[in-house]
Amino acid sequence: xxxxxxxxxxxxxxxxxxxxxxxxxxxxxxxxxxxxxxxxxxxxxxxxxxxxxxxxxxxxxxxxxxxxxxxxxxxxxxxxxxxxxxxxxxxxxxxxxxxxxxxxxxxxxxxxxxxxxxxxxxxxxxxxxxxxxxxxxxxxxxxxxxxxxxxxxxxxxxxxxxxxxxxxxxxxxxxxxxxxxxxxxxxxxxxxxxxxxxxxxxxxxxxxxxxxxxxxxxxxxxxxx
Numbered sequence: 001x002x003x004x005x006x007x008x009x010x011x012x013x014x015x016x017x018x019x020x021x022x023x024x025x026x027x028x029x030x031x032x033x034x035x036x037x038x039x040x041x042x043x044x045x046x047x048x049x050x051x052x053x054x055x056x057x058x059x060x061x062x063x064x065x066x067x068x069x070x071x072x073x074x075x076x077x078x079x080x081x082x083x084x085x086x087x088x089x090x091x092x093x094x095x096x097x098x099x100x101x102x103x104x105x106x107x108x109x110x111x112x113x114x115x116x117x118x119x120x121x122x123x124x125x126x127x128x129x130x131x132x133x134x135x136x137x138x139x140x141x142x143x144x145x146x147x148x149x150x151x152x153x154x155x156x157x158x159x160x161x162x163x164x165x166x167x168x169x170x171x172x173x174x175x176x177x178x179x180x181x182x183x184x185x186x187x188x189x190x191x192x193x194x195x196x197x198x199x200x201x202x203x204x205x206x207x208x209x210x211x212x213x214x215x216x217x218x219x220x221x222x223x224x225x
Contacts, residue, residue, distance in 0.1 A: 031078025037071035
C-alpha cells in the first residue's frame with residue numbers, strides 16, 4: 001500500500017470520526033467547566049465572571065445568581081453536545097455564551113492583556129481559548145442538527161467520467177455521473193460548470209434514475225410475495 005492510499009484511508013477515518021470526537025470532547029469540556037462554577041472558589045474564571053457581570057448590570061444582579069446561571073448555561077450546552085438532544089436550541093445558547101465571553105474584552109482589557117508588552121494574562125488566555133471552544137461548538141452544532149456532515153470527496157480526475165465533450169451522453173454515461181454524484185465521488189456542481197452542463201439536467205437524470213430504481217424494487221418485492 002503506497003503513501004497516497006494510506007493518506008486516503010486516514011482521511012476517510014477522520015471524515016467519519018472527527019466530528020463525533022469533537023462533539024464529545026467539547027461537550028465534556030463545557031459540562032466540566034460548568035460544574036466547577038457551581039462550587040465557589042473552584043473555577044479559575046469565577047472572579048472574571050463576577051467582575052464582568054457587576055459592570056454589565058451595574059451591580060443590580062447578585063454575582064452568585066449570575067454565576068449560577070452561567071454554570072447552568074454551560075452544563076446545558078455540554079449535555080446537549082454529549083447527547084445530541086436539543087442541538088437546535090444550543091445554537092442560540094452559544095450566541096449568548098459568546099457574547100458573555102467577549103464582554104471582558106470590552107470591559108476589562110487591562111486584566112486580559114496586562115502581561116509584558118501587552119501579552120495576554122492567564123485570564124486573557126482563558127477567554128481566547130473559550131472563543132475557540134464556542135466557535136468549534138457552533139461548527140459541530142451546524143453539522144449535527146440539520147443533517148449537515150463532513151463528506152469525503154476524493155480528488156478524482158474528471159476525465160474518468162463521461163462528459164458532453166465526448167459527444168451526446170448515452171444513458172449509461174448519464175447513469176455513471178448520477179451514481180458518482182450520489183456516492184459523493186464527484187463534485188457535481190464543479191463538474192457541471194467545467195463541462196457546460198446544466199445542474200438542472202443532472203437533477204433530472206437523478207430523479208429519473210431514482211424513480212426507475214424505486215419502480216424496479218417495488219416490482220421485485222411484489223414478485224417475491
